[in-house]
Amino acid sequence: MPPSRRRFLRNAASAGLALPAFAQTGLSPNDRVQIATIGIGGMGFGDTRNALKDPGVELVAVCDLYTGRLERAKELFGDGIATTRDYREILARPDVDAVIIATPDHWHVPIAKEALKAKKDVYLQKPMVHKISEGKGLIEEVQRGKQILQVGSQYVTSSIYKKAREIIQSGQIGQLTMVEAWLDRNTATGAWQYTVPPDAGPETVDWDRFLGSAPKRPFDATRFFRWRNYNDYGTGLAGDLYVHLLSGLHFATNSKGPSSVYSTGGLRYWKDGRDVPDVMLALFDYPESPEHPAFNLALRVNFKSGVPDERFGFRFCGTEGSFTTSYDTLEMVRTPDESAPGYTIGTFTKATQEAFLKDYNEKYPEMVRQNRGRVVENSEYKASEGYSAHVAHHEAFMSAVRTRKPVVEDAVFGFRAAGPALLCNESYYKKSILYWDPAEMQQART
Ligand SMILES: NC(=O)c1ccc[n+]([C@@H]2O[C@H](COP(=O)([O-])OP(=O)(O)OC[C@H]3O[C@@H](n4cnc5c(N)ncnc54)[C@H](O)[C@@H]3O)[C@@H](O)[C@H]2O)c1
Numbered sequence: 001m002p003p004s005r006r007r008f009l010r011n012a013a014s015a016g017l018a019l020p021a022f023a024q025t026g027l028s029p030n031d032r033v034q035i036a037t038i039g040i041g042g043m044g045f046g047d048t049r050n051a052l053k054d055p056g057v058e059l060v061a062v063c064d065l066y067t068g069r070l071e072r073a074k075e076l077f078g079d080g081i082a083t084t085r086d087y088r089e090i091l092a093r094p095d096v097d098a099v100i101i102a103t104p105d106h107w108h109v110p111i112a113k114e115a116l117k118a119k120k121d122v123y124l125q126k127p128m129v130h131k132i133s134e135g136k137g138l139i140e141e142v143q144r145g146k147q148i149l150q151v152g153s154q155y156v157t158s159s160i161y162k163k164a165r166e167i168i169q170s171g172q173i174g175q176l177t178m179v180e181a182w183l184d185r186n187t188a189t190g191a192w193q194y195t196v197p198p199d200a201g202p203e204t205v206d207w208d209r210f211l212g213s214a215p216k217r218p219f220d221a222t223r224f225f226r227w228r229n230y231n232d233y234g235t236g237l238a239g240d241l242y243v244h245l246l247s248g249l250h251f252a253t254n255s256k257g258p259s260s261v262y263s264t265g266g267l268r269y270w271k272d273g274r275d276v277p278d279v280m281l282a283l284f285d286y287p288e289s290p291e292h293p294a295f296n297l298a299l300r301v302n303f304k305s306g307v308p309d310e311r312f313g314f315r316f317c318g319t320e321g322s323f324t325t326s327y328d329t330l331e332m333v334r335t336p337d338e339s340a341p342g343y344t345i346g347t348f349t350k351a352t353q354e355a356f357l358k359d360y361n362e363k364y365p366e367m368v369r370q371n372r373g374r375v376v377e378n379s380e381y382k383a384s385e386g387y388s389a390h391v392a393h394h395e396a397f398m399s400a401v402r403t404r405k406p407v408v409e410d411a412v413f414g415f416r417a418a419g420p421a422l423l424c425n426e427s428y429y430k431k432s433i434l435y436w437d438p439a440e441m442q443q444a445r446t
Helices: 003-014 042-052 067-077 087-091 105-117 132-144 159-169 207-211 221-225 236-253 350-363 389-403 411-430
Strands: 033-038 057-063 082-084 098-101 121-124 149-151 176-184 260-266 279-286 295-302 311-318 321-325 329-334 377-382 434-437 442-444
Touching (some): 033 087, 042 098, 042 389, 057 067, 067 082, 087 105, 132 411, 149 411, 159 236, 176 236, 236 279, 236 311
């Protein structure tokens, strides 16, 4: 049982107070987890619903800065939940074991650090940090205490990436040489033009609290509801979306990260006042490590890509096969490594060709002398019907909260994805190659 709850139960019992819900049920206190959500917008609602799929989880409070969402939370989760605009009130509650933090990116680290200090377990939405400089401080805060912190890139728990990891680690596609990944969108909401509610105003929105450490400016509903479009609060395409791709890749390859990045792109279509690009491409060098051979990675996100629906995928290329993934499928083609080098002799004289072939056929007597077109396996893996990586990721978190065993996507894992992703933004703005030390998790000179 988390220490805070143990302490609370002891204090409550000695003070003769009514015990909380979990203490009155047939469930063992260890099975029962009381949560609160801080930042209950699009993802906060999704995360809360997914966490509540576990019958042992109870929502006790939510925090948000827009009144409409606090009211909506009561509509959805019942009048019994407490609501507040001040996350510190949530952290001060002894009946909260764990918090989901799904605020805009600039609030991730400040709230997560305070939550850890308040002895709450933390499900922290990605990207773990808003700035590279915040990474080590949060890792240290986690290491100082005994709390669980899991970052919310659900691909790390996805059955598709488990399959990808299994294929790579077992050598089924030979030696990994290159990986590409893409995310194509074509709609206004896909490009972060989220709806601004008609009642948005200084009365319903706590603008000053939203700004936090961001530069002060007058109330602006567009900035509040479409914060992803501004570097002051969001992290652009790289922080929002590359982070998912890097998390999935690092899990599948067991990698600590790249040694260099170069990113380019531009604001090609959604010129609505945003200060982040809507097309971004990045190239990464992954150095040889005990976990994997050196390979290259190419990522791209395009918010005006001419496709009818969102397309997301990875292609892993190895010396003996390749596979592509989407949200819920993995298709693999395996082809044997060449057993003979083949030849290109058509431009040589007849006599030279004959002499070459005599020699070649003696040297490579096997039937297979060239590899072109040979496929030894063509297979498809599908996630089971109704499978949700989001739900699975919450299950992983709750399991860690109950067992106190470490999570895969801890703060170090989260920063190993967020650090290089945010370096892409710096590379984009500086128009230069930047270097990263994946072991030390910091920018390097070369
Ligand atoms: N894992 C995923 O697939 C996934 C998907 C979407 C979003 N996300 C992440 O979730 C986070 C939230 O994104 P979203 O799309 O839900 O944004 P959103 O704008 O819909 O919701 C954010 C909410 O946070 C509230 N908020 C802002 N500052 C706050 C503060 N200091 N205290 C309390 N509440 C505060 C806002 O009022 C808003 O309702 C982001 O970090 C994003 O990267 C992850």
